[in-house]
Amino acid sequence: xxxxxxxxxxxxxxxxxxxxxxxxxxxxxxxxxxxxxxxxxxxxxxxxxxxxxxxxxxxxxxxxxxxxxxxxxxxxxxxxxxxxxxxxxxxxxxxxxxxxxxxxxxxxxxxxxxxxxxxxxxxxxxxxxxxxxxxxxxxxxxxxxxxxxxxxxxxxxxxxxxxxxxxxxxxxxxxxxxxxxxxxxxxxxxxxxxxxxxxxxx
Amino acid sequence: xxxxxxxxxxxxxxxxxxxxxxxxxxxxxxxxxxxxxxxxxxxxxxxxxxxxxxxxxxxxxxxxxxxxxxxxxxxxxxxxxxxxxxxxxxxxxxxxxxxxxxxxxxxxxxxxxxxxxxxxxxxxxxxxxxxxxxxxxxxxxxxxxxxxxxxxxxxxxxxxxxxxxxxxxxxxxxxxxxxxxxxxxxxxxxxxxxxxxxxxxxxxxxxxxxxxxxxxxxxxxxxxxxxxxxxxxxxxxxxxx
Numbered sequence: 001x002x003x004x005x006x007x008x009x010x011x012x013x014x015x016x017x018x019x020x021x022x023x024x025x026x027x028x029x030x031x032x033x034x035x036x037x038x039x040x041x042x043x044x045x046x047x048x049x050x051x052x053x054x055x056x057x058x059x060x061x062x063x064x065x066x067x068x069x070x071x072x073x074x075x076x077x078x079x080x081x082x083x084x085x086x087x088x089x090x091x092x093x094x095x096x097x098x099x100x101x102x103x104x105x106x107x108x109x110x111x112x113x114x115x116x117x118x119x120x121x122x123x124x125x126x127x128x129x130x131x132x133x134x135x136x137x138x139x140x141x142x143x144x145x146x147x148x149x150x151x152x153x154x155x156x157x158x159x160x161x162x163x164x165x166x167x168x169x170x171x172x173x174x175x176x177x178x179x180x181x182x183x184x185x186x187x188x189x190x191x192x193x194x195x196x197x198x199x200x201x202x
Numbered sequence: 203x204x205x206x207x208x209x210x211x212x213x214x215x216x217x218x219x220x221x222x223x224x225x226x227x228x229x230x231x232x233x234x235x236x237x238x239x240x241x242x243x244x245x246x247x248x249x250x251x252x253x254x255x256x257x258x259x260x261x262x263x264x265x266x267x268x269x270x271x272x273x274x275x276x277x278x279x280x281x282x283x284x285x286x287x288x289x290x291x292x293x294x295x296x297x298x299x300x301x302x303x304x305x306x307x308x309x310x311x312x313x314x315x316x317x318x319x320x321x322x323x324x325x326x327x328x329x330x331x332x333x334x335x336x337x338x339x340x341x342x343x344x345x346x347x348x349x350x351x352x353x354x355x356x357x358x359x360x361x362x363x364x365x366x367x368x369x370x371x372x373x374x375x376x377x378x379x380x381x382x383x384x385x386x387x388x389x390x391x392x393x394x395x396x397x398x399x400x401x402x403x404x405x406x407x408x409x410x411x412x413x414x415x416x417x418x419x420x421x422x423x424x425x426x427x428x429x430x431x432x433x434x435x436x437x438x439x440x441x442x443x
Binding site: 149 | 302
């Protein structure tokens with residue numbers, strides 16, 4: 001009789017321990033999944049920065065090419081140069097992705113560069129010689145391609161954030177996420193200029 | 203959005219004759235044998251109001267042309283009614299076929315022939331131009347990967363997930379082995395594992411159904427062809443004829 005009680009206690013203890021271990025294993029797997037999804041977000045973010053940098057790198061050449069044909073369009077050229085400097089000045093590390101205001105500052109700077117570029121391309125329309133120069137045509141293709149890449153990488157970033165944020169918020173994994181201090185990441189909001197990237201068309 | 207093709211030429215618009223198609227297929231297969239890079243052609247009757255670039259990148263994400271990791275795929279998309287086309291270039295070929303070169307192939311190689319209704323000739327010339335550049339770059343040096351990050355999707359962090367899996371398996375084995383015989387069978391069913399983009403996940407709640415994937419290698423399919431997991435980032439050029 002005493003032995004039977006002992007045996008039952010042992011079983012209860014082992015089952016309890018087993019459950020504890022299972023909960024621990026589950027928490028580890030949730031944490032692992034979050035780490036991996038966060039890594040995806042960071043990688044997508046690195047790609048977004050790459051493509052914005054790629055656009056910034058094209059601009060000095062573009063400005064020089066336009067200046068060669070339209071030197072007196074100083075105002076718009078300076079504006080593009082200034083917007084480029086401002087945009088490259090706003091850097092955003094992966095840790096800042098949880099701060100919607102920091103992300104918005106970055107996007108705002110890029111948006112201002114987009115609209116400065118848009119105005120420059122309107123000016124270019126007045127110079128047929130410039131528009132048909134080989135140098136400008138090549139730059140135009142590259143700019144078009146870069147805008148397309150920006151749209152692609154922004155969408156992928158948003159998809160990565162969506163996957164991560166969803167995993168972060170669904171119960172019961174959200175408890176683990178809260179305890180371990182995982183923060184939701186900010187989306188790139190679809191602004192009118194993001195939904196339809198500026199078409200470099202003439 | 204059609205599923206991944208089993209051949210290199212997908213003519214949904216019926217633009218090519220069977221003989222032309224076969225010759226193009228052979229030309230593309232030869233190029234792939236020589237360089238390893240995959241070039242495929244997709245001809246649609248209409249964009250049906252969608253954006254060309256948007257459709258193109260979504261098709262590229264679905265078909266995954268090119269080898270995984272090398273991302274050396276190119277898709278030539280043709281939309282007959284809109285008279286528009288696009289070369290979608292994989293990440294790994296962006297240095298070999300920069301947008302300006304892709305644009306030149308569209309404007310100077312394909313468009314003039316398309317304007318004369320010589321569809322097969324235009325596509326064949328494009329295939330030739332693309333594979334010529336890829337082969338030349340291959341001779342000049344090993345293909346570089348201009349992209350900084352690893353490709354998105356499964357495969358990333360496989361080592362980590364393997365370790366995690368082992369730990370979890372060990373713990374589960376420990377728990378099951380410890381004598382809870384009554385619940386063992388039910389639990390074993392419940393604790394199935396699903397391989398997904400997030401690695402190995404215990405299917406608790408919404409994690410169910412996270413499992414997805416695609417074949418890692420070329421081969422299979424009745425045409426002996428399949429996309430091999432290549433990634434695209436919007437490189438290439440669009441044009442019209």
